[in-house]
Amino acid sequence: MSQETKTNSGSNEPKSRVKKTGGVPSTGHSWDGIEELTNQLPRWWVWAFYLTAIFTVVYWLFYPAWPIGSTFTKGVPGLNSITYTATQVDGTQVEKTTHWNMRSKFMVEMNELHAAQKQWFDKVAATPFDEIAQDAELMQFVTSAGKTLFSDNCAPCHQAGGQGVIGFSPNLTDDHWQYGSSYAQIQDVIVHGRQGYMPPFKEIISDEEITQAANYVLSLSGEPHDAASAELGAKVFQSDTASCYACHGTDAKGKEGLGSANLTDKIWLWANIPEIENADEKLKAVKNIIAGGLNRGVMPAWEDRLKPDQIKLLTVYVHQGLGGGK
Ligand code: HEC
Ligand code: HEC
Numbered sequence: 001m002s003q004e005t006k007t008n009s010g011s012n013e014p015k016s017r018v019k020k021t022g023g024v025p026s027t028g029h030s031w032d033g034i035e036e037l038t039n040q041l042p043r044w045w046v047w048a049f050y051l052t053a054i055f056t057v058v059y060w061l062f063y064p065a066w067p068i069g070s071t072f073t074k075g076v077p078g079l080n081s082i083t084y085t086a087t088q089v090d091g092t093q094v095e096k097t098t099h100w101n102m103r104s105k106f107m108v109e110m111n112e113l114h115a116a117q118k119q120w121f122d123k124v125a126a127t128p129f130d131e132i133a134q135d136a137e138l139m140q141f142v143t144s145a146g147k148t149l150f151s152d153n154c155a156p157c158h159q160a161g162g163q164g165v166i167g168f169s170p171n172l173t174d175d176h177w178q179y180g181s182s183y184a185q186i187q188d189v190i191v192h193g194r195q196g197y198m199p200p201f202k203e204i205i206s207d208e209e210i211t212q213a214a215n216y217v218l219s220l221s222g223e224p225h226d227a228a229s230a231e232l233g234a235k236v237f238q239s240d241t242a243s244c245y246a247c248h249g250t251d252a253k254g255k256e257g258l259g260s261a262n263l264t265d266k267i268w269l270w271a272n273i274p275e276i277e278n279a280d281e282k283l284k285a286v287k288n289i290i291a292g293g294l295n296r297g298v299m300p301a302w303e304d305r306l307k308p309d310q311i312k313l314l315t316v317y318v319h320q321g322l323g324g325g326k
Pocket of ligand 1: 154155158194195197300318
């Protein structure tokens with residue numbers, strides 16, 4: 001290209017016009033010493049430009065393009081229509097034909113995906129639980145589809161891996177099951193939901209009795225406790241005033257039908273007792289649970305939100321230790 005002007009005098013008049021332009025005539029336009037020349041556009045560029053203009057007109061004919069009032073041009077009918085099966089609010093399916101748009105294209109792709117998945121879901125629905133677990137190929141589908149269903153519906157509370165959050169939602173990957181560990185029991189929890197209830201005891205028994213019961217509960221899972229107080233606590237536990245035994249069982253191992261916790265294992269849902277270092281704080285945390293009761297664990301019912309075959313698949317997914325975690 002052209003050479004730099006040596007002087008930087010601020011003058012608009014370049015030193016040598018011909019030298020700068022390489023022989024191509026100037027249009028006479030000049031800005032800050034930069035000349036506009038009369039070079040022709042490259043031929044390929046001009047053709048590409050015409051082609052894009054032609055493409056635009058074709059595109060307008062085929063696809064939705066121009067806004068008119070509250071609607072828009074939808075393209076020449078028949079040239080671009082797209083047909084898909086849509087499920088209506090009442091569950092009936094209808095064939096729909098519409099002009100090309102991203103939404104209907106998405107519907108077509110989703111329908112294809114669902115058709116491919118349907119044969120697998122049908123197989124899950126038709127196979128007994130323990131046979132599903134034996135079928136490696138079917139389990140592969142359960143694991144991948146289960147992961148998606150779980151992260152869409154369950155992970156907000158139980159976390160992506162199902163490990164739960166102490167004080168909020170139970171861990172589904174351990175061997176501890178508040179409501180039972182059989183396929184049927186897990187399925188029933190998912191279908192109908194659960195809300196464990198324990199009454200507040202602060203008005204039913206004295207603060208001293210709450211301390212004793214708390215010491216007894218701590219002793220059951222090998223936590224630091226006052227042995228004399230715990231001995232009295234055992235009596236409170238089995239008494240008809242407190243009636244802890246009625247829900248937790250005389251052995252304190254919990255009842256699956258009520259979802260009352262097993263108090264003899266080291267798994268705590270509502271206070272992270274093993275992680276609390278100070279023995280006084282442990283006691284205080286257990287006393288708070290007994291005094292205040294529990295009514296916060298809400299496991300929603302899914303019968304109206306998921307299809308039976310999806311719930312069955314999730315049951316296997318959860319039972320099998322969340323995709324092979326066990
Ligand atoms: C709004 C939060 C929330 C969502 C969403 C949720 N859960 Fe739960 N889930 C809970 C709580 C809280 C409990 C414990 C209920 C109790 O303590 O009574 C629970 C309990 C359970 C249990 C019983 C555990 C046991 O130890 O017996 C299973 C199984 C379970 N959930 C599976 C699922 C599945 C599968 C999904 C998704 C379809 C799901 N949950 C979605 C909060 C949730
Ligand atoms: C009406 C039934 C009922 C009675 C009576 C009852 N509980 Fe409970 N308790 C439950 C249920 C249900 C849960 C689990 C709640 C949940 O997870 O949502 C529970 C949970 C607990 C927990 C928490 C366990 C954990 O893992 O975090 C403690 C501690 C406890 N109970 C102690 C007692 C003591 C001590 C008494 C007697 C003073 C008592 N309970 C009486 C039903 C009862």
